[in-house]
Amino acid sequence: MVLLEALVKRCEEILRRVPAHVTVVAATKDRTVAEIRAAIAAGIQHIGENYVQEAEKKMREIPEPATWHLIGRLQKNKAKKAAQLFHWIQTVDSLELAQRLSLAAAQMWKTIPVLIQVNIGREPQKAGVPPEQVFSLAQGIRGLPNLELRGLMAIPPAPERPEDSRPYFRAMRKLFEELRAAGFPIDTLSMGMSADWEVALEEGATMIRLGTALFGPRA
Secondary structure, eight states: OHHHHHHHHHHHHHHHHSOTTSEEEEEOTTOOHHHHHHHHHTTOOEEEESOHHHHHHHHHHOOSOOEEEEOSOOOGGGHHHHHHHOSEEEEEOSHHHHHHHHHHHHHTTOOEEEEEEEOTTOOTTSOSBOGGGHHHHHHHHHTOTTEEEEEEEEOOOOOSSGGGGHHHHHHHHHHHHHHHHTTOOOOEEEOOOTTTHHHHHHTTOSEEEESHHHHOSOO
């Protein structure tokens, strides 16, 4: 109970510090149902999960209304289930994946907001398209009737200090503005995590994904 009370206080403090136009997504991989429910009670409205199956189990046990985001890599063979479960998909990184999501969404009579994941640090172990492929993927998604392209998402290289992330956030903001200038009606720039979210806000993030900052260190 003491741990949950501390969690609630952290959530409330973060929400006080974040501007009203910025969405806080709680990154809840490996977090318990009790922790997630406490975060929702504290005012967190957006929940981010990395894995489809783990999210499905948690959703069954969480009656409180929340907006669920997929923030982990999505395998193409799980696109249909992801389209069924999640309100947002933040990790679209290929046209084939987008096409599968759109087809699944059409079968459910829904439209899914999506973000293009950009591998802004060009790290071979990470998902996401390289920056030079963002425009062509955005064009492809624009032609899919059951997806709504809302913007970009990135996971920069893990920083030793928050300031290390600034060049990557700045590059993401530039890509975001270039897409808007090209006529894409996007409004979401998802970047910044527990180690660097304040720098992300300074560089134009409209959505941040926080795990440790809200929940504390993992047991």
